[in-house]
Amino acid sequence: MIRHRLRRALHCVGFVLALGVLAAGEARAELKIGFIDSDRIFDQYAKTKEVQDAFNREVQDLANSAREMKTEIDDLQRKLDSQGPMLSETKREEQSKTLQDKISAYEAFVQKNWGPSGEVSRLNEQFLRPILDRVSKIVTSIGQDEGFSLILDAADGNIVFGDRTLDLTDRVLGALRDEDAGVQPAGRKGLNTGGSSTGQ
Numbered sequence: 352m353i354r355h356r357l358r359r360a361l362h363c364v365g366f367v368l369a370l371g372v373l374a375a376g377e378a379r380a381e382l383k384i385g386f387i388d389s390d391r392i393f394d395q396y397a398k399t400k401e402v403q404d405a406f407n408r409e410v411q412d413l414a415n416s417a418r419e420m421k422t423e424i425d426d427l428q429r430k431l432d433s434q435g436p437m438l439s440e441t442k443r444e445e446q447s448k449t450l451q452d453k454i455s456a457y458e459a460f461v462q463k464n465w466g467p468s469g470e471v472s473r474l475n476e477q478f479l480r481p482i483l484d485r486v487s488k489i490v491t492s493i494g495q496d497e498g499f500s501l502i503l504d505a506a507d508g509n510i511v512f513g514d515r516t517l518d519l520t521d522r523v524l525g526a527l528r529d530e531d532a533g534v535q536p537a538g539r540k541g542l543n544t545g546g547s548s549t550g551q
Contacts, residue, residue, distance in 0.1 A: 382500040382501060383497070383498055383499045383500050383501075384499065384500060384501045384502075384503070384517060385493075385494075385499050385501075385502045385503075385518070385519045386502060386503040386504065386505050386517055386518060386519065386520075387490060387502065387503075387504055387505065387518070387519050387523055388505040388506050388518070388520045389486075389504050389505075389506040389507075390505075390506040391506075391520050391524075392486060392520060392523060392524060392527075395524055396482075396524055396528075398482060398527070398531065399482060402479060402482060405478055406475065406478045406479075409474050410471055410474065413464050413470065413471065416460070417457070417460060417461060417464070420453070420456065420457045420460060421457060423453060424450065424453050424454055424457055427446070427450045427453065428450060431443070431446050431447065431450060482527075485527060485530065486523060486527070489522075489523050489526045489527065490502055490519070490523060493522065493523075
């Protein structure tokens, strides 16, 4: 889940930069284009693995709780199926109501945690947002400082072919690692590990 959020958020950066150029009314004979691969950033940046592991631990706790609730429901259902014919109608209705209450509680728990605005979504945002903000800031800074008209994300499937000299992924990874190490470059232009060229 985190990976998909990273991809969706990052591939918008290029379009934002392009819209900024158009909104400013700049007519350019040449477009400077670059791209990143957010999947590769996700795979190769150590902090994303730390974030993924922390996220997985939180979700696993919720999954364990859901599994316990489901096991209790299954046990009650089996008990009711096997003993039901021997129970009085009152007792059978009482156990059926207990079972239905537990099913309702289980469904509410699943919806609360895995629904569209549930706890898992909130955790995903909480863990991912700091990295997304940093990557977006780096990409935007490279785009603005170096006059890129467009920076795309290869991971979203819109780039069928791209000259490797246009790939800014290593520069973004390098900038993230430099920030983690406390290295503050004078400007993004100094991060010359490849990836700037002029497109059509």
